[in-house]
Amino acid sequence: MKRARTVGVLGGMGPAATVEFFRRLVAGTTAAVDQDHLRILIDNDPRIPDRTAGILGRGPSPAPALAAMARGLVAAGAQLLAMPCNTAHVYLPEIRSAVDVPVVDMPEETVAAVAERRVGLLVTDGTISTGLFHRLCERRGIELVLPGSGDQQTVMDTIVGIKAGTPPRAFEAIIAAVVERLGRAGAESVIAGCTEISLLPAAAMPLPWHDALEILARAVIREAYKE
Numbered sequence: 001m002k003r004a005r006t007v008g009v010l011g012g013m014g015p016a017a018t019v020e021f022f023r024r025l026v027a028g029t030t031a032a033v034d035q036d037h038l039r040i041l042i043d044n045d046p047r048i049p050d051r052t053a054g055i056l057g058r059g060p061s062p063a064p065a066l067a068a069m070a071r072g073l074v075a076a077g078a079q080l081l082a083m084p085c086n087t088a089h090v091y092l093p094e095i096r097s098a099v100d101v102p103v104v105d106m107p108e109e110t111v112a113a114v115a116e117r118r119v120g121l122l123v124t125d126g127t128i129s130t131g132l133f134h135r136l137c138e139r140r141g142i143e144l145v146l147p148g149s150g151d152q153q154t155v156m157d158t159i160v161g162i163k164a165g166t167p168p169r170a171f172e173a174i175i176a177a178v179v180e181r182l183g184r185a186g187a188e189s190v191i192a193g194c195t196e197i198s199l200l201p202a203a204a205m206p207l208p209w210h211d212a213l214e215i216l217a218r219a220v221i222r223e224a225y226k227e
Contacts, residue, residue, distance in 0.1 A: 004038055004224045008078025010069050010095070011044040013051065013085035014163045017195030017213065018044050021084040024217040038224055041078050043069050051087040052126030063091040067098035074099045082106070082220045084195045086212055087127045102223065107193070109219040110212040111136040116189045120145045120182030120207065122155050122175070123193035133193060145187040151178045159196045168199040180206045 007025070011018035022042060031037045048066065053059030066088060070081055081103040083089065089107050096103050111133065121133055121144050128146065137144050147155060155178065158171040175197070179190050189208035192198050198213035 005079035006039040006041065006077050007220055007224055008070070008073030008076070008081045008101075009040060009042040009044075010066060010073070010081065010083040010085075010088070011042050012046040013048055013083075013088055014196060015044055015046055016162065016199060017084050018042065020199060021082075021195070021213055021217060024214060025220060028217050028221050038221070039077075041073055041076050043073055045069060048088075051085065051090070052124045055087070055090060055126035055129055061091075062088065063094040066091050067094050070095045070099045070103070074101055080104070080220065080224055082216060084213055084216060086110075086132075086193045086195065087124045090126070090130045090132060104216060104219050104223060106212055106216040106219075107132055107136055110191060110193065110210055110215045111140060111142065113215050114140070114142055114189065114191065114210055116208070117141070118143045118145055118186050118188050119210070120147070120179065120185075120187035120190040121193055122147070122178070122190060122197045124159060125152065125156060127193060128152075133191065143186075145182050145185050147178055147182060151181060154178055155194075155197070159194055162196040162199060168196075169201070172200055172204045175200055176204055176206060183207050 029037050049060045049062040051062055054061045079101050086107055119142055134144055154174055162168050191210045193212050195213050198211050202209035
């Protein structure tokens with residue numbers, strides 16, 4: 001049996017992305033028997049206040065609820081935390097200050113995986129407004145290419161639609177068109193920086209696809225099994 005840290009997942013943002021993250025953690029783990037897999041505690045709480053609304057001043061901050069969720073997971077036995085929601089990472093300092101276990105930084109891990117010099121970004125309006133990915137890319141000499149206003153609205157409509165239960169494949173063609181336009185604007189690859197966007201098939205996209213959800217899963221597995 002492999003020895004590993006117990007993983008706690010701050011979930012529900014949104015639920016479909018949390019389910020997919022759980023699946024990818026299981027699929028990405030090298031295991032010969034059940035006992036080789038990670039112990040994973042998931043708090044799938046969709047009542048967490050909307051992250052973009054909180055950032056843009058249109059609703060309450062989710063920081064207190066996220067900190068409480070983190071404390072609850074640690075109290076239940078989690079030794080390593082992960083949060084499959086990029087926008088919520090704006091509140092990562094509050095979460096880290098609430099617990100005494102490591103919290104994997106999804107945007108940091110994602111940008112660290114980018115080798116290209118110019119990368120497109122598909123994220124929520126809230127994430128763009130914070131400059132979270134801008135700062136991370138600037139430190140590594142990476143230039144961000146953002147969608148135009150119409151395409152950004154398409155990205156937001158896609159995120160909202162998937163959260164509402166529309167099958168992700170229904171948005172495949174329109175997001176592929178957005179990615180194509182990012183390529184014409186100079187992007188060499190694209191960051192899928194919202195976990196709903198991660199539910200779209202990478203193979204359908206016309207540029208290399210840095211899937212933040214997949215990168216987070218790999219990072220969590222790496223950290224959980226680290227000696």
